[in-house]
Amino acid sequence: MRVSAIILFIFFLAIYFCEAQPVPATEENIPYMVTFGKDAPVSMGDDDFCQIFFFVVPKTYTSNFYIRVFDPDCGGENDEARNDFNTKTKFAVYGGNECYSNPDARKVVTTGNIHSGNLLASKIFDSDPKYDKDYYTFGPFNPSEGEYIKNFDGFIFKVITEGISGDDGNLYQYYFSSSSEKNSDIEGGNAFTYEYTFRLSDENRHVSHIYPFIDDKVVSIKIHNFDWDSEGYIRIISVSKNGALSKLSGEGNWVESVFNVTETEKNSTFDIQMVKPDSKSSKNNNGVIYVTNQYNENLPFYTSPIGGIPRYKYRIQITR
Amino acid sequence: MRLKVFIIIFTVFSGIASSQDNSTIKKLEFCSKDYNEFAAFFYDDYLVFSGNLKNGTYMNFLGKYAIFKTRQESNGKWSEPEIFDLDLISNFNDGPAVFSDSILYLTSGNYSPADLGFKSTKNSKTGLFYRKRAGNRWEGKNIAFTHNRDSCFVGHSTFSPDRKKIFFAADFPGGFGGLDLYYSIRTGDKWSQPFNMGSQINTAGNEAFPYYHPDGILYFSSDNHNSVGGLDIFFSEIKDNVWTKPVTIGSPVNSSFNDFAVNVYQDNDAGLFSSDREGSFDIFTYQSTFPRFTNCYISGDINRCIHVYETGTDVPDSCVMIYEWDMGDGTVYTGNDFDYCYKTDGKFLITLNVTDKLTGTKSMNVASSYVTVKTDESLFFSLPQEEKTMKEITFTVAENHLKDFTSNKFYWDFGDGTILEGETVKHSYKIPGDYQVKLGVIKDSKSITESGKYCVYRKLSIKK
Numbered sequence: 001m002r003v004s005a006i007i008l009f010i011f012f013l014a015i016y017f018c019e020a021q022p023v024p025a026t027e028e029n030i031p032y033m034v035t036f037g038k039d040a041p042v043s044m045g046d047d048d049f050c051q052i053f054f055f056v057v058p059k060t061y062t063s064n065f066y067i068r069v070f071d072p073d074c075g076g077e078n079d080e081a082r083n084d085f086n087t088k089t090k091f092a093v094y095g096g097n098e099c100y101s102n103p104d105a106r107k108v109v110t111t112g113n114i115h116s117g118n119l120l121a122s123k124i125f126d127s128d129p130k131y132d133k134d135y136y137t138f139g140p141f142n143p144s145e146g147e148y149i150k151n152f153d154g155f156i157f158k159v160i161t162e163g164i165s166g167d168d169g170n171l172y173q174y175y176f177s178s179s180s181e182k183n184s185d186i187e188g189g190n191a192f193t194y195e196y197t198f199r200l201s202d203e204n205r206h207v208s209h210i211y212p213f214i215d216d217k218v219v220s221i222k223i224h225n226f227d228w229d230s231e232g233y234i235r236i237i238s239v240s241k242n243g244a245l246s247k248l249s250g251e252g253n254w255v256e257s258v259f260n261v262t263e264t265e266k267n268s269t270f271d272i273q274m275v276k277p278d279s280k281s282s283k284n285n286n287g288v289i290y291v292t293n294q295y296n297e298n299l300p301f302y303t304s305p306i307g308g309i310p311r312y313k314y315r316i317q318i319t320r
Numbered sequence: 321m322r323l324k325v326f327i328i329i330f331t332v333f334s335g336i337a338s339s340q341d342n343s344t345i346k347k348l349e350f351c352s353k354d355y356n357e358f359a360a361f362f363y364d365d366y367l368v369f370s371g372n373l374k375n376g377t378y379m380n381f382l383g384k385y386a387i388f389k390t391r392q393e394s395n396g397k398w399s400e401p402e403i404f405d406l407d408l409i410s411n412f413n414d415g416p417a418v419f420s421d422s423i424l425y426l427t428s429g430n431y432s433p434a435d436l437g438f439k440s441t442k443n444s445k446t447g448l449f450y451r452k453r454a455g456n457r458w459e460g461k462n463i464a465f466t467h468n469r470d471s472c473f474v475g476h477s478t479f480s481p482d483r484k485k486i487f488f489a490a491d492f493p494g495g496f497g498g499l500d501l502y503y504s505i506r507t508g509d510k511w512s513q514p515f516n517m518g519s520q521i522n523t524a525g526n527e528a529f530p531y532y533h534p535d536g537i538l539y540f541s542s543d544n545h546n547s548v549g550g551l552d553i554f555f556s557e558i559k560d561n562v563w564t565k566p567v568t569i570g571s572p573v574n575s576s577f578n579d580f581a582v583n584v585y586q587d588n589d590a591g592l593f594s595s596d597r598e599g600s601f602d603i604f605t606y607q608s609t610f611p612r613f614t615n616c617y618i619s620g621d622i623n624r625c626i627h628v629y630e631t632g633t634d635v636p637d638s639c640v641m642i643y644e645w646d647m648g649d650g651t652v653y654t655g656n657d658f659d660y661c662y663k664t665d666g667k668f669l670i671t672l673n674v675t676d677k678l679t680g681t682k683s684m685n686v687a688s689s690y691v692t693v694k695t696d697e698s699l700f701f702s703l704p705q706e707e708k709t710m711k712e713i714t715f716t717v718a719e720n721h722l723k724d725f726t727s728n729k730f731y732w733d734f735g736d737g738t739i740l741e742g743e744t745v746k747h748s749y750k751i752p753g754d755y756q757v758k759l760g761v762i763k764d765s766k767s768i769t770e771s772g773k774y775c776v777y778r779k780l781s782i783k784k
Contacts, residue, residue, distance in 0.1 A: 205679050233678055235640065240632055243640045243678070275678045314672055314687035315632040320625070 022070075022183065023053060023174040023191045024198065025303035030208045032071075032078065032173060032199045034286050037087035037166030043252035044080075045227045045286025046197050049163040050110045054100055054300075055176050057143040058154040058188035065189075066139035066180045067093060067159060070173040075127020080169035080199075080284055085127040087166025092122035093138050093159050095145040100156040108195040108290045108298055117158060120145060124164065137180045154188075169286065171199055194298040195290040200232075200274060204281045208274045210289065211305035214238075216266045218293045222258050223272065225249050226288035231281070234289075237271040239264050242312040246272075249287075269305040342570045342610040342739055343590075348603045350390055350398040356433065356601035357388070357401075358594035359416030359529070359581040366391050367592075368404055369603060370415020372433070375403050385413040385433055387426070407458050408451070416529070416581060420479045422453045426462065427475030447474045448488060467504060467514050478532045486511065487538070489528040497524035501540060520563045521556060529581040535588055535614040538563070541580035549576030553593060557614065564756055568737040573606050587773075588612040610739050611731055611773060613760035619776035622700050622719055624665065624693045629657040630672065642675040648691075667692045695721045699776045701759050706781045709752055716744045717759065725761040725774050733758040735780075749782040756780075 024030035036046040057065060071078050075085040092115075099105065099117020107114075121138045125131060138159075146155030163170065175183045176191060196210055214221065223246045225234060234246040240262050249255040272291070291299045351357045352373070360369035366389040373388060374380060387404040403409065404417075414428045429446025447468030452459045468474050469492070476489040484506050489499045492514070500522040502514040521527060525544030528551070532538050536558060541551040545566050552574040554566035568574055569582070577597040584591035589608040594601055630643060645653045647660060648668030662668065671688045675681070700718040707713055717730050732740045734747050735755035749755065756777045763772030 207679055233640070235678075242632065243676075245640065278678070278680070313632050314630055314674070316670060316672060316687050316689040317629050317631040318670070318689060318691050319627045320623075 030198045032171035034199045035161045036169045037163035040167035051161045053159045053193045055157045056154045056190045064140035068135045068137045068175040072136045073125045073128040073131040074170035076132030078171045082167045087168035088126045089170045090124045093120045099147045099158045191303045192300040197288045200285045202283045206276045210301040211269045212291045212299040213306045220294045233275040343606045343608045345606045351602040358601040360592045360603045361583045425450045425477045478530045481534045487530040496522040498526035499528045501527045539582045550578035551580040553582045613775035616775035616777040625661040644673045646671040703778045712748045731760045752784045
């Protein structure tokens, strides 16, 4: 009870001082999320052609809000064509009971009932210049349409993006906004996911981040990564890990690395950094990553890291 | 009276004797050229000694030696020597004597003073005896030391400061030859069987007149150990449970005549000794012009070294970071988990800067810590562990961290009888062996006749 209160307090603290961010967030430094059409080979970097994101609206926020999608179509300069663009991508917003609380919604496999909850809005996009490098806005939504989750003390909405046909890669972003016309932050809002499929930067030495929250029941974590093409590095920065390196997957396969969690790391955020090599960085590399605890439960990545971006604590020891 | 002493002369021309006079000597004025006076020591207000001065007793008429006393008057003159105590006069030659608490230990017997007792015969009856004093009276008669033996000489006793060991000279069968030094350990009222002091001390010649100084130095006389003539006075001390190679006390105390029966004052720099250099046994005082150092501390190396590492991570192999340490003394060191030695004492701020190898970014001052480096209060000099004979070695004072010893006068004792003063000196060893090199200083505002000394030593092995 006391621990849950601590988590809640930290969360409140984080969301109180944190404004809603674009997704991917500025702190994540990830260019785009990516979802391929279901006909694409997994070696393109998308293992299941599906991306599920959750948005948290604090209960103190009572106005309408919007979920804006940047570049939802699959056909422009940002997107990745296999041959000609032939892909349709469906964006759907869910609220209501079980949109979050259904266990299937929080898994990284899409075989269960990921569509739990109430479908509030959806749209399918193919190659449409109208939305190329522009926004499509879902909403308005009333916060009460989401699922109230006590631990978050807020209403959860789920957005599922699926490549329902074709073989191209759709690159896009979300914005959680109080305005339909422009990106306007929702105070105290946050977003998280349990599995991230995204486009890595083309730049040498570019660093992207994801921020899983490590609660007090976690004693070890396992980082799962897919189709990293063995390029660059994945490492952990925490209060007591100063770049512990994870294994890297090759093309089209999964690799896991296990790390112990120290007492000082519990109830804090890890900074999992994905670093491009210092030279000859490849272009258009997409990858999938998720993290589980020792119970094989998925850990959420918050776009705004709970408790702030972790910093490694250097300690000098001097002996005679 | 000129005496002939039967000695074994063993002179080494490239010897270990000191090459310069290191003390001044003075004969006590009550000593006569017509009589023998020797083996002196202070007891209460008196100087007590052995001799054959005319004293009006029958034994004296027979030419027997007795114990005498004299005292120095307020004008500096010595009183006319008189018998120490008539109750103690025996029918034999008595002396030397020594007091241990209230017990007088006396060498007494039919030994020949001319030989100083070095020759035993089957009729020899010279041993150690003791007598307790109770107030102004002596109890009973002289009691024989338990290890006295017929046909052997046993005498010249001295005691360890805790009175649990007695050292004496004897010519028991099975020794190294002539008189040897032995010791016995007390348990209750009993003395253990005597133990020969071994080949470091005893030789095929004669070792006699031991004197155990409270500082743990054993002085004795020998006509061997490269003596310059007759008996000479040497000293040795226990280090690591073994007696060190005996070192000559040097000239002018030692001469080409018999020099023996030393009694050293508390500070180790002055004392009494006996010598027949002027024709008869006489008592001299000596005063070192070079301080003598005892109970030296073993000298280590100056240690300003620390071990530094970064301890924040539970996964220390995550070495994608370059650690750059500013050690606070102008030195920058790259690495993790390392040893570093400062050149001076002081308080230093160690600052850690980190470069991320993967991204190239450098973070400055990610952590810092003060370290205070303070050398132990001691005296330091360095030595090779081993050198060869005849090779000139330079000895230099490395650093002096003693608070009250700031004088620039440094005294070296090379353990072979050579002593030198200076911050940097040179010396070569002529004879292979293991030596203790001592370096000493005198406390500020103290002369060498007063206490206030500090010394360190290091071992040096000299090979052929």
